[in-house]
Amino acid sequence: MVSAAVALAFVPLLLSLLLRYRHHAALLCRAALAPWLRERLGGAPREQRALRFVLAHAAPGDPRHVLRTLDRWSEAREHLSSVGPRKGRILERLLRERAPLAVLELGTYCGYATVLLAQGLPPGARLYTVEMDPRHAAVAEKVIRLAGFDERTVELIVGRSEEVIPRLREKHGLRKADFVFMDHWKRCYLRDLQLLEAHDLLAEGATVLADNVIFPGAPHFLQYAKTCGKYRCKVHRTSLEYFRAIPDGVAELTYAGPR
Structure with missing residues (x-):
């Protein structure tokens, strides 16, 4: 019971931290976790994926x-x-x-x-x-x-x-x-x-x-x-x-x- 009460006491703090740093968490997901997962699943590095997108959509010489x-x-x-x-x-x-x-x-x-x-x-x-x-x-x-x-x-x-x-x-x-x-x-x-x-x-x-x-x-x-x-x-x-x-x-x- 004591440990559960202690854990519950930290819930407001955790929620406050998540709210305050939600943009940093989103950055972590987009900049690190998602690319890492794609590469572990056999995908090319994100820089190569970005290059393919640029070669397909950008106007050469512009x-x-x-x-x-x-x-x-x-x-x-x-x-x-x-x-x-x-x-x-x-x-x-x-x-x-x-x-x-x-x-x-x-x-x-x-x-x-x-x-x-x-x-x-x-x-x-x-x-x-x-x-x-x-x-x-x-x-x-x-x-x-x-x-x-x-x-x-x-x-x-x-x-x-x-x-x-x-x-x-x-x-x-x-x-x-x-x-x-x-x-x-x-x-x-x-x-x-x-x-x-x-x-x-x-x-x-x-x-x-x-x-x-x-x-x-x-x-x-x-x-x-x-x-x-x-x-x-x-x-x-x-x-x-x-x-x-x-x-x-x-x-x-x-x-x-x-x-």
Whole structure:
């Protein structure tokens, strides 16, 4: 009787937690559990399923239509961890304002942000995008080329960011980046920012954008950016891609040079 009474006492708390975090539970189901179950039952990885959908429905050579098709997939079918349309507008606006000639993306995934960045580049600009997972890179390659961008505009580099960054100048010809977009493993943000500094790959005044700094979060990266004296830092408050009820943010750093 005592144990039953104790269990009943926790019911209101459990109901309250379920109600409060119902959107996070929905994200867990759509982003992790459902894809995992489909793959265990013999289906292709969700990125491959998304690619098949894009190849079947997107207009070749039309970057915006490719992005809208990826949005349709993520909104109605399975969640992809892409920047999405709401945060994408922040990215587009800043890219338009800065007009960078050398752009570096860390975390290509399926190529959503790569296409978004590439379509906003000024004439003569070049985008270098780094993806550690060869399977994701293979999907991204097809998405990027379907959108109409060739190797002269977008160079896709497969490898771990901590190994690629030190070779960017010598092997890939990136002297300094004017614009950096981070959307890979959040725990790598701070390490890779410091690697870019150590290898003198950030132009003075360069913009560094980092996605998902609130959810799932990158607290050490934000603390460093705000306190090291090398950056002006602001956070654009928004929501998680395709889940408006989950708060998120994009950090905007402006590099002032070494201190």
